[in-house]
Amino acid sequence: MTVRAGWLLPEGQTREDTRLAPIGTMAPEGTLTTRDGVIAGGAGLAATGISAMQVQISTGRAVVQGTSVQGSYPVTVTAPVTLTVPDGHAQHPRIDVVILRVYDTLYETTQQDAVQLEIISGTPAASPTAPSTPSAGLKLWEIAVPAGTSAGTGGISWATALTDRRRYTSAYGGIIPRGYSLSFSGYYAGQYRDNGTELERWSGSAWEPVVKPIKWNPLPLPAGLTSPGHSPTQYAIHNGRVWLRGEVLHTTGGSIANGTTILNFPGAVPLPVWLHLPVGVGTIGNGWPVAALTGRTSMTLNLFQGAVAPWSIYLNGVSWAP
Known part of the structure; x- marks a missing residue:
C-alpha cells in the first residue's frame, strides 16, 4: 500500500x-x-x-x-x-x-x-x-x-x-x-512554536517572543544639553534590568551651572552604576570623577572652573536592576 x-x-x-x-x-x-x-x-x-x-x-x-x-x-x-x-x-x-x-x-x-x-x-x-x-x-x-x-x-x-x-x-x-x-492558540503554558523568524512561548493566554525585543523610551535632557540624532538618550526596562544608551552633549555657550540635573532616571537606582566624565570637565553629584548612583533618581553635574563646551557623556551599556 x-x-x-x-x-x-x-x-x-x-x-x-x-x-x-x-x-x-x-x-x-x-x-x-x-x-x-x-x-x-x-x-x-x-x-x-x-x-x-x-x-x-x-x-x-x-x-x-x-x-x-x-x-x-x-x-x-x-x-x-x-x-x-x-x-x-x-x-x-x-x-x-x-x-x-x-x-x-x-x-x-x-x-x-x-x-x-x-x-x-x-x-x-x-x-x-x-x-x-x-x-x-x-x-x-x-x-x-x-x-x-x-x-x-x-x-x-x-x-x-x-x-x-x-x-x-x-x-x-x-x-x-x-x-x-499562525492563527492558533497554544494548548498548555510553556508550549513553543517557530513563527518563521523567532521562537515563541505560549504564556497561557498569548504567544510571546522567547527573546523579547527591547522597547526603548526617550530620556529627556534639561535645557543646555542635547543628544545627537544618531545617538539619542534613551532607557529601557528589559529582562529585569534598566538600560541606558545614547550621548549627552554640551556643545554651545560657556558652562552649565553647578548642581544641574542632567539625567532623570525612571526610578531609584538600587545598585551602583558608574558613569564616566571626560577628563577635566567636572564631577558627578557626589564629588567623584565617577558616580555611584545607588538610591538616586537623577544625576547632577558639578563642572570644574573653566570647563566649557564642547564635551559629552556616553551612556551606552549602562544598566541596573530595577
Missing part, C-alpha cells in the same frame, strides 16, 4: 507499517485530542502539477485527528500519489482541496477501513471559497480551478493555482514548525 495508517485496520498492520507511521505522544490540542498536521522534514506531502489536470503529492508523514473519542491516526505516504482534478465549471471558478483522509468503519457509515489522498471539489461561484474538511481529514493544499478549465483548454496553471495549506505538528514538548497559518 502507498498510503498507510497505524492502528486503523482491525488486523494486518505490519511491523513495517508500525515503523513508518509517526507513533508517539504528539502535541496536544485538548485532553484527548492531538494537533494534527504534517511531520516536518524535507518536502513532506508537497504538491507538484505534472500534467494539465493532474497533481502529484510527494511522500511524507502526518497525524490525522478524528473525533475526541476516535483519537488520532499516524499516517505515512510511502510513494508519490497522482490525483486528477475534475474539469472546471462552465461559468464560475472554484477552489478544490487536497486532503489526507481516514475512513474507519467503527465511527462512520463507510464500508471500508482505509486512508487515502483525495480531492474535494468546492462549489463554483463568482467568489469561491474552499470546501470544509471532513472529520478525520487533514487539509494539505488548495487548488484554484478557473471556469472552463480542462485538458483540452490547456489545463491548470500550476505555478499560480496551488496554495500551501499544510500545517505542522510535533511530538509532545517539541517546537511546532511554522505552517501556513
